Amino acid sequence: MQKGPLTSLAVAALFASISTLVSGDVIETKSGARLIGKVVKIDGTAITLSTDYAGDITIRQKEVVSVQTDEQRFVRLSGGTVMAGVVTPTADGKIQITGNDGVITTTVDKIAATWALGSNDPALAALATKWAIEASADITGKTGNSEQFGTAIAARAKRTGPTDVLQFYTAYNRQEADGVTSADQFKAGIDYSNNFAGRKSWYVRDEAGFDRVKDIELYNVAATGLGYDFIKKEKQILTGRVGLGFRYEGYENPATEDVKSFGLDFGLHHERMFKDAKLVNDLTYTPAFDDFGNYRALHESYFEIPLLNPEWKLRIGVTNDYTSQPGAGVEKLDTTYFTRFVLSWQ
Secondary structure, three states: OOOOOHHHHHHHHHHHHHHHHHHEEEEOOOOOOOEEEEEEEEEOOOOEEEEEEOOEEEEHHHHEEEEEEEOOOEEEEEEEEEEEEEEEEEOOOOOOEEOOOEEEEEEEHHHEEEEEOOOOOHHHHHHOOOOEEEEEEEEEOOOOOEEEEEEEEEEEEEEEEEEEEEEEEEEEEEEEOOOOOEEEEEEEEEEEEEEOOOOOEEEEEEEEEEOOOOOOEEEEEEEEEEEEEEEOOOEEEEEEEEEEEEEEEEEEEOOOOOEEEEEEEEEEEEEEEEEEEEEEEEEEEEEEEEOOEEEEEEEEEEEEEEEEOOEEEEEEEEEEEEEEOOOOOOOOOOEEEEEEEEEEEE
């Protein structure tokens, strides 16, 4: 049966009416599924589609046979070609990128990345160096049956590059109760790590300061070694470190022998993201070579939640500072519980 002109016009009108009912981008898979929403990104391995009915959906790119977008965006192909245009399927199972510069015909598996007009190529953004700065403070006080006053301030500047991280940090903590000082600590340090291969990295760090309650007039720990990412995911990391270092602790009391020794340097860092909140755990352990029973162990854990302004956060946590052979009349363990306001910006 041959189709007349009226039949052809009817079929064309039907397809036109159907296309007007479809609002948004369209993804079709090998299994025959047809998903409608907004293509957030394509990264070469997966396609993220934002939908009203199921939120964000991630589809493996190798399972997708057709992509259709209703707005122009930048598309970078695996060969390096970049073009801004609208993506539409073709009759032979391929796709077309149609823009002001012409038409490119390719396949879905050749798309390496997409991004919105006016934004940067994600590959270039990943190579950019970023600075993040944070400052935190808490002040506590009490009057009446007892007089108490405490303050703790800290600051950190972190530069993150494609394969390395550089951090500068400092902190001061002073606590008094009925005229007696229970904490008087200061520290400042630098930490650099370079991710040279996969999960492997090397690091160098140096930290100096004092702890007058523990009778430490000046301390310094310098170390270098290797690190390994046991967990390296978008929302969770677990990094271990082992290296060699030099530890110095100078005591004000002449009856206490100063520590001057090379030793080992162990570290463990863990971060876990929960939507906008974050859990952080840090542990360092530095025994001396000449006496492995002489060591210092530092631990800090905190949970951080955002406030109404995302630049402001509330940090609740605990720190433990353990010195196995402290000065005369000084306790081995200091434990501090804290609630701090943190201001961070980039």
